[in-house]
Amino acid sequence: MNRKQGFTLIELLVVIAIIAILAGMILPALSKAKAKTQGISCMNNTKQITLAWIMYGNDQEDWMMPNFESGDPNDRPLSWVTGWLDWDGGTDNTNWLYLVDPKYAQMGNYMSKAAKAFKCPADNNAMPKGSKGVIGKQRVRTVSMNSYMNQNAGPGEAYWDTNKDNKGLRIYRKMSDLKKLKPTSAWVIVDEHPDSVNDGCLFPEAGIVNEGGIKVVKGDTSRSTWRDTPSSLHNGACGFSYADGHSEVRKWKTKPMIVDCRTVKFIYMPDTIQIGGDRTDWDWFGAHSAEVY
Template sequence: MHKREGFTLIELLVVIAIIALLMAILMPALQRVKKQARTVACLTKLKQWALYFSMYAEDHDGYFMEGWQGRSGADDNNRWVRAMGAYYKWDSDLTCCPEATQPWFTENGTPTGLRGTFRGSTSAWGYYGPGTAHQRLGWLKPMRGSYGINGSCNNPEPELSASGTFETNHWRSPNVKGAGYVPLFLGGQRYNFWPQHTDPPPEFDGQVWEGSTNMARVCLNRHKGFVNGIFLDFSARKIGLKELWKLKWHRKSNTAGPWTLAGGVRPSDWPGWLRPFKDY
């Protein structure tokens, strides 16, 4: 009987080359599928948050929490992280978008080097809370997250809010006209933000925001030109990055401001990284 010979070296090299070619073809597709899965998982989490916010308002006579209004100390209890702890059970998995889980600081306060970098859009705020270098009074445990609240969706005391806008501009309750155009809770670099329709766009994805623009806290390319969020009517959807300038962040937001098509923005006005995305 003739004994079968093994593969020759050339045949083995051909097989390896074919496998490598198939991997090169399939890997981008697999990466796209994984990103799509994380986008779906993010929206699923946000729908859960919509339920939490609805329950909170129902349990508090139709109103939201006071929120942070520029005062130190006990007002940490009024931030959503603390105020809603009983609803989400202090689960830091629920506070993180699946695309953004690595915090700015370790629990002992050591910077991770992510904040304000090109990787900033995929990083999480925190760790903040008891036992960390970034204390938050009233928080039950160190927390990280990559979602945040529209700071105008709070129920502050009279006078000025932290954003410098009068408290009459706030959406204190979900029971308002046009609730489907008011962003409530969405992906962000910070657990709170006060975007204005005049805010310039960040120069790069993940740019740090201090002294520049609150819009940089939410204008993050986490989902291929979109950021996920829920609105005051508790609906959840993808939001185009340039669409952020058309939303009704507070009662006096101009939805036809200078960074919208209606306001006269030109494609060349946008930083390079934002130009390929849909205009609004």
């Protein structure tokens, strides 16, 4: 009786090689499919938030939803969201109420059952070792609002459109204020870099060599930095929504935003990402944030 022979060593090596080749072909395709799915989900999220923002304007006689950077919510009109995010592990980082409870956030009147919309699906960063919070716990929010969309200052604070850093840049109070900068071009919601996000505002301004907020684009930006930094969570791209209600995931064009911005160091990082000599992304961002008058 003949015994069945198994695979020879050479045959096994050939099979392993074929599997490796197939894996090399399939895994990148799966990665691209996952990234595309995350991008679509991100756009749906930011669009949902912006449509709620538009509904507020319709309900409030054209006034935009209040938007401020920090401080006690009791000192001023209740903001679109509240809470302060960081990597130290404070309870604000994991508290959905600051996003969807009308007691704490204006968005709560429109999105009480849509808390997950505030978190970009591509943001899987969690509390690092050494934080006071639960290690491995993810934060509840990735998105921030354009600071020029009805930013409010509290008692004793100056409005950013009148101080030396932002002189001549318009803060929009009503939907109808968006004329020169059209609703189709004015971004409202953005995915902020995990090391940059804290309050609900993102300030489109430069640091270090500050020549006047967004107007720094007229000067030398080679040594300037982004004060608050948009994300690059989508493989060198960032999620945006606009005042007309549409959303997109926009590819960055410059190395600081494509490469440097993809690193997460789990530390607060204002004035860290350089604008660089190529101002393509900075120019675009400024032109879609506010108008100079």
